[in-house]
Amino acid sequence: MARLRRFIRDNAVPLALLSPAVLVILLVVLLPLIFSFYTSFSNYRLIRPDSLWDFVAFRNYARVLGDGEFWSALWRTVLFLTFALNLEMLLGLGLALLVNRITWGQRTMRTIMMFPMMFSPILVGFQFKYMFNDTIGVVNNALQSLGLAQEAIPFLVDRWLAFASILFAEIWMSTAIFAILILAGLFAMPRDPVEAAKVDGCNNWQVFRHITLPFLMPFIYIAMTIRSLDVARAYDIVDVMTGGGPAGRTELLWTLIARTAYDDARMGRANAMAYVSILLSIFFTWFFFRKLMAARKHLGAF
């Protein structure tokens, strides 16, 4: 107790300054999460309020882990994130290197590049739902007008085409984050090591691999950290594009949670799934945050 009092007295100013931030997160994030942690051990259904006190221990978790639907959604989500983050990183790197080469109109390019970042995910979803529609979509119309396809391609109905369409929407929206941050890294890069390496006879690839890329790594990890903070934004895109359907073919973990909680009204089981999704997000963020810290130290050694 005395130690706590001394701690508060010694750090009164920073504690006071931080308290509003801590308070609001405590009330709106932490407390609800503690509540939902309890709920995940109960048989809570929205239509029967009493069932909140129906404690079932690990039954929800056991049911969820034994559920084929859950595993296929989780597997699809991990596949989706792996493709999305890697492709965004590669495309962002390519885009940044490209824009860095342009001398005329570079500012305009940078502004246009930020365009998709401003879009609400729900708008991105709507935009591609509209473009990929099988009867009126511009993509199908163009293919048919050009004679490249005889009949409409069911972009949002076929299992893999729908997955690819959603992936395309996600990549369209988020590549800019990587491109912009990597471009900032390219601007900040000192010229001397590159020129020294060229004098020593390194070719372009060697310069890129051993000088440019290591310098860019912290910037890539910041982008990864920022991205992993909101990977769950994909929920909005899927919800508007396919709603997880048809017949659960594009179901991601997040759409499955929403369906279980609000359509089936099984709050207990949905909360058990939600905890899996929270752990997934925390893992991604923590992983890249650690990488960022390590890369920073490495950069400091230059």
Add this chain to the structure above:
Amino acid sequence: MSRKQKDILTWLATFIVMLIICLPGLWVVLSAFRPNGEILTKPAVWIPRDLSLDNFRAIFGMGEDVVGIPVASYFRNSVVISVTSTVIAVLIGMSGGYAFARYRFPGKGAAFLWLMLSRCVPGIALSLPLFILWSWTGLIDTQIGVIVVYTAINVPFTVWLTEGFFRQVPRDLSEAAQIDGCTPWQAFWKVEFPLAKSGIASAAIFAFLTSWNEYALASQITRSTDSKTLPVGLMDFTAQFTIDWAGMSAMAVIIINPALILTFLVQKHLIAGLTFGGVKG
């Protein structure tokens, strides 16, 4: 390859990238000015023949065809909720960011990491307990209920951004002002705040965009015209038997406009904020 060939290749690649980035948005904007009849025609009409503002009149309840979706109320809710939650989140974030930038205290690194981790809880996962708790407390389907939630999800990021900018303001300036007779409070507002202003502006833009674009949480804790925001309202169109593509496009244009304008105004600070906040540890 000669230098000239390389230049041509660079330009070609740039052109293709621009096309992929710009065309989807432009197609939606174009559709917002076309009647549904023309959008649905088979074979497709490529050169628009009939451009008008009818779709915008319809979604705002003016003109002949009235869409049964109260876009005007959704717009009002979106503005009130986004502006209020941004102002509160920036004030709280400035206070927290200043503490991280200027003071040393035990557990600082851990506190920062926890703040960031609180941001990565998926919206849909957080919506489950909030839906129940907000129903019990009567906060569900009220503007205040949404404002509180948006403030909380914006605080971690505003703390992060403002911290980076406060750290770039030299400590000596505030000390010098205090020697000249300012109170710490005056020194902050007269010396440190003006110097960090551009960074705080970028934090505000980020917070505003997050609130303005958010869907997963709002779709569960809003129900009626009392609190529904534009992104949630956009989904009203899909609930109808036939999708009104032209109306949806018009609403999409309304949602994207404020975001675009704000971004053009502050894009330079936006990039600087993201980079310095993260790299210079």
